[in-house]
Amino acid sequence: MPHRTTNIAGLSPILLTHLHPLALLTSYFLQFPSLVASPPSTLFSSVFPLTMIQVAYAVLCLDNAALPHGHSTSTTEKKSKSGSLRPKKADSASSGGIAGHILPISLSLLLTTTLFTSLITILLFLFGAPFTTHHSHTILTATHISLLIAFPLIYVHKLDSQKWSEILSFTLPLDEVFAATVGGMIGSWCGAVPIPLDWDEPWQKWPCTILTGAYLGYVVGKFMGMYVVKGKKLVF
Amino acid sequence: MRPNQQWLLIAATNLSLVVGIFTFAVGFFPYKPFLPGLSVFSEESELVAAPFNKVVFMVIDALRADFVYSENSNFKFTQSLISSGAAFPFTAHANAPTITMPRIKAMLTGAVPGFLDLILNFAESDTTSTLSHQDTWPAQIKARGGKVAMYGDDTWIKLLPGTFYRQEGTTSFFVADFIEVDNNVTRHVAPELERDDWDALVLHYLGLDHVGHKAGPKSAFMLPKQAEMDGIIRKIYTGLETKHHLKDTVFVLVGDHGMNDAGGHGGSTAGETSAAMLFMSPKFKNYTSGGFPAPAEPHGEFRFHTLVEQTDITPTLAVLLHFPIPKNNVGRVISNFLPMWDEKDRVQVLIQNAQQMLQVVVATFPHFEPLGADSSQCSTKAQAEEIKLACLWAKALEARSLWQRGQATADDAIEELLRFTKEAQGVLAMAASSYNLTLMTIGVFLLIIANILSLISVFFGAGSTGSIIYTFAINIPVAILITLNCIMMFSTSFIEEEHNFWYWISSAWFFVMMLKERRNGEIGISSLVILLLIRISSRWNQTGVKHQGAPDIVTGFLLKHTTVMWILILATYLYSLWRLNKRVCRRWGSAPSFVLASTIISAAVTFKMSFTQQDAIEAIPEWLLPIVQLFESAPLVSLARAAFMALGIAMSITLFAERTKKDPKRSLRISVVLHDLLSVFLATQSRFWNVPLILVFNIQFRMLVKLSSSASQRKRPLLSPLEISLSSLLLQHVAFFALGGSNNISSLDLSNVLNGVSGFNVVIVGILTFLSNWVGPVFWSLGGIVLLRWWADGEVRPVKEKDDREEGRISPVRSDDPGDQEEGVYRQQIALWTLFWSIVGSAVMASCYMHRAHLFIWTVFSPKYIYTMTWSVLHLTVMNIGVGALWRWGNKWAIE
Structure with a gap:
């Protein structure tokens, strides 16, 4: 099924979802020099613009109806299984205009910045982030990655436990949002590659390469999800 | 393809791999021919005047230039000689490999020893590495009827057997000992200065190098050690001034190499290659025009005063003492001395x-x-x-x-x-x-054959008997792993920092394994524990070059909190005790089992504690000292032998006593006990601070057993045999680097190579050298065999439903005989590992071939090639295949 033709702003979600990566990458690479110069302060000050881009993306492109693939199956399953409280809420939110978005957005942001930032911080530590130093670097990086890859997922799937168990075992069929999440994770992982090289470039320091990898991976994953692997499941 | 055919292919692959690796090595590390015989004077040279007739040749191991010349130096007297003009100061450039034996050779012959000497350095009794048939300056002195006395590092005595008139060697076995080893030299100095029968007196002090190895160049021990050495220099120089029979003596002070910031050496950083070199004599005051600045300002990293080659010392000594310059010399007479003629x-x-x-x-x-x-x-x-x-x-x-x-x-x-x-x-x-390019090309060619053969064995071996169907060759993780590792071999920084690659790719692998667990409806805790332990062990020992000497868990925490360290060490042994109790010797009941298990463990712990007491007594906390001192009188060799013997007895009992048991799982049981015994042995061969890592590996191993067996309410093993083989391949490398291994010669650990050895036995010392440096890989390669046994054991359970085709995994057709199953998956494991080391080996070769004119060929690529040789010949062919086959054969024999 295609995207809905208009959203609450009356703009085409298809157009906007293509502009979204452009906005992300432009804002990222504009602030890249200052990120290299002083990572923590730049990361901190760029949390707000990133949040804005992601919120706009969520509201304008990711209304539940805009992503039929995830929505239709989940509601039917949910309704048949455990009542229809949450899906109903979601439906009411999507049809309630801008005001109706405020609650889901705030809740998603809260989860993103608390639970998921912590989770991703732990993952970063497990994958080799410095443990005794650079704590603000790591936590802010986790916040960024979390806003990138977790926020849209939370916004779309709300607190649907069935969905989340699928997400946490990576069995959810790939779509624009989930593929971007996977892409962002793989990208962050690949971002570690240039760190050991002896080029002595300032951008080789923590966490510049990781974050660059995350943004690029996120964008690649998103397009893959839209056009290449849509509906497929990860096999391993 | 039938199993036997695949075995044949694997054997052929390994044969061509081993031959190829060695052929390439012969071409890559050419044996340097030398001109035989002693050189003689020409008629004109004969008549040249000799400024000196005796020499005191004092080597201070690892005497980096700045130790003597900089303002932080404690060589106060030596500096006063430099500023008064009684000494000619130089910085001598030492070629890599900056380890003692090749450096002494360079100073004796004036030639640059081939890289092959590095290997021979570790097999010191090898006669090809002695200099008894080569032209050296001691040989020249001896040839003209002079006498040479030698005290200090016994490398000299091994290099020049029968040359010294009086001698006493010291060994550099315990780096903790930097007092005794030097006192044993110093006590000969005063008597020798009284004697007038020698023409050359050689002194080689090891203490300063030991200080470096133990605590680094900036440690608190360094300045006192420098002051001690300075006192000896004063004593000798005063002798030169006051004693009539020493008036024509030149006093030479040299470092054989320098050291890096971590206190190690072997590589080619400026610190390692810049050694101090001084010529001292009251006579020089007439030729130095008022002396040199002391302390001096460096020009360039660790470079002070005039820069000369280390080999220059040979011809300079020859002309100063008036004997023919040794035949193979490539050094130049240092021109500063020319005004003396x-x-x-x-x-x-x-x-x-x-x-x-x-x-x-x-x-x-x-x-x-x-x-x-x-x-x-x-x-x-x-x-x-x-x-x-x-x-x-x-x-x-x-x-x-x-x-x-x-x-x-x-x-x-x-x-x-x-x-x-x-x-x-x-x-x-x-x-x-x-280089011998022909041999190198043949080597590459043989490796290409090995690659093709191993690819065939992996491609067509799959599903041959219908029992195991793998998709090895098209398996994405395997392909990614091999491809990336090959690409890395062409970049110097990735070779130096290879550990990062393995930590990085293993983390991702076990993250995916966690997702796999989650897909099976579990939490994923086993993989998560493995992942967490990889993260911890990766910080255990800082390795690589970029951050060499940076604090890690060992230097930053354990050595400062020795109580915590010893609790962890003892926990490791207690874990082994718990594992062995009731498992070893179970046939005779629980009491004998407990007795045997606790004998093994107490022997191993006693040895480890006594070794540490001699090696680094400050690493033993006070509360433990009384216990350690109980065994003070027992010689280490006996303690090591006791531990090895207990392990040997337990191994024989396991193999013999379990023989007749009619137990369907006895094959698995034997393997498990053998592996637990192995991990005690490997702890014995590890540095004491690395012993807790053995516990880490054991926990990871338990987790993998959970994943590979059908325990914990699983109908069947979660991991496929391929995933098990790949996991243990990854962990072999992770463990190697976590224990402090690297692709650099300076990380080779020789402290445990003489455990239980009293004489010098090349074979045993060679085996122990390999084992103590490859502790982690050996743990995981034999562990891989045990894991497959667990898998076969779980797989053969009577599960008859046809639910095999889940999630696209092609599952093996079941056979009822665990032996068949296990043999098949083991064969595939060997095929996979052979494929890995064969392809990566060819990448290293290609890289060495391409970069043979590269600036870093001797410092990065050659050491990497030596490590590759060890990985593929010793680890793959001898260890994985040879010992693995013995292990399985012994096991099979035991159950029949």
């Missing part, structure tokens, strides 16, 4: 040096044609090296004859001669690395 002798000294080097040039370049004293055909354009040399030689001869005829000054002739020796030294240093 009159004009005529000065030219003659240089002629002697140049003529001797010319012989080396002729031997090195068979097509070299001396032009005589006629340089008319020479142009200034770029030419082949040997033509350039011929021209320089012709010019030098021309200049000399002009000077002889009074048409030019002696300085012109000297200048031309110096130009020739400089060029010759440069050219000959390069010629030391003349």
